Amino acid sequence: MVSQRGEGETTTTPAEAADKERARAIPEAAVARLAVYLRVLSGMAESGVTAVSSEELSQAAGVNAAKLRKDLSYIGSYGTRGVGYDVEVLVSHIERILGLTRNHSVAVVGIGNLGHALANYGGFPGRGFPVTALFDVDADLVGIPVGGIPVNHIDEITEVCLEREVSIGVIATPPPAAQSVCDRLVSAGVQCILNFAPVVLQVPDNVEVRKVDLAVEMQILSFHVARRADEAASVSVGNNGLGVDGMVIRP
């Protein structure tokens, strides 16, 4: 497959257009890894590293080298055969694909245990995600600054979100309040939601939700210990451990 450039059918520059077209086709799983590569690459850049091979980068990112190259190929061919990748170049292209060329203003709703931690966290602004608004229903919290930002009352959510052009809403309220908060964020024009409440949110098609469910994470870990314990038990009983589909190996 030859990448055809210079067809000049669009009004944007050819390079940009190519990137935008590609973005459509990137697998979700690859996007998540690109974000990891970006972090690793940023670290390398700060340490003065200017070039990196797929082998090195894949090691640092904890993935297979072939997968890394495939992932990078989704965003274009920016490596030099026989040499590797230029760190700066890769950083800027990944940032462009991930939409990090502009800042994404974040609002946190529910300034309890978790909300406080998020508001105080310095890692978001540094990565292009400034926290610009905090909301809570508790009158005692309203007005008090957390991490430098004063807490607004939840009823002001629409005006404040519009005014500060919030693009990502973080839900850190108790579960019963989550859906209602979500609805209010959506009607305030927020199209991206990060949800910490253990609740399945209903949203319109044009809104993207990602959930972080710590209890689920722990249960997955629990499953793996249980499985391991079972395997150990089976082996000690004399099970030979051949797969369920029992293919015989070795011709």
Add this chain to the structure above:
Amino acid sequence: MVSQRGEGETTTTPAEAADKERARAIPEAAVARLAVYLRVLSGMAESGVTAVSSEELSQAAGVNAAKLRKDLSYIGSYGTRGVGYDVEVLVSHIERILGLTRNHSVAVVGIGNLGHALANYGGFPGRGFPVTALFDVDADLVGIPVGGIPVNHIDEITEVCLEREVSIGVIATPPPAAQSVCDRLVSAGVQCILNFAPVVLQVPDNVEVRKVDLAVEMQILSFHVARRADEAASVSVGNNGLGVDGMVIRP
């Protein structure tokens, strides 16, 4: 592929053995969803609901009904055709598969913003994950109870973890300390790690790591807004959206 029953090669009861064998074959993605079904079912049980159909449950869990049934089929056939599932029965079987029949003691390392939130969170003990140990390197924190548990110094990690039979270690330290903390947890016999630090951890094969990376989550959201914006732009410019590999059209 026929599931073979009654071979009677193990010493455990047939039902248990069947479950254990199945656990091996459950796709990772399905395990995560089973945890969600469990939460929804627990909620239903508390509300007095005793029976549920795959359609209802799938709606509540935010998934496709066919997928839900497939997921449940991985753990066995506990439904009644023409009727649905008994809530209690499903709950107990999912709990068994996920290894929730016993408690999993949790240790949190790094009692800063996030560590405090985790230690104070009431949702874990209630779901079979009691937090039994807290660690930090900061001498000012050591001895102070957080969420009812006194903070231990990180140097005591091995003894305390062994003594309290910690099975899950949560890393909430700054990134530079994460790998060293991880190593210490591993040498203390902890086989499951939940990592909040934006770092790729190196661990032996017998240790399971899951990471929660909020910056990555936000970047994925950012990608989606960017993609949507691009699509809108393409349409408004009149681009017909043919892919990069697109055949050239021309009458």
Add this chain to the structure above:
DNA sequence: TACCGCTTGTGAACGCATGCACAAAGTCGG
């Protein structure tokens, strides 16, 4: 008992993601 309508459980097809293996494309030393 025989039939009917409903819901489960699952075989089979499909589509996406992963990993392999190698040609293409570059660098570097002579």
Add this chain to the structure above:
DNA sequence: CCGACTTTGTGCATGCGTTCACAAGCGGTA
């Protein structure tokens, strides 16, 4: 300028996960 060596980019095969569609099975009803 050439040939040896290195590393990328990707076609292809394989495996996993999702979705569809329907036979099997159960409860209710006449």
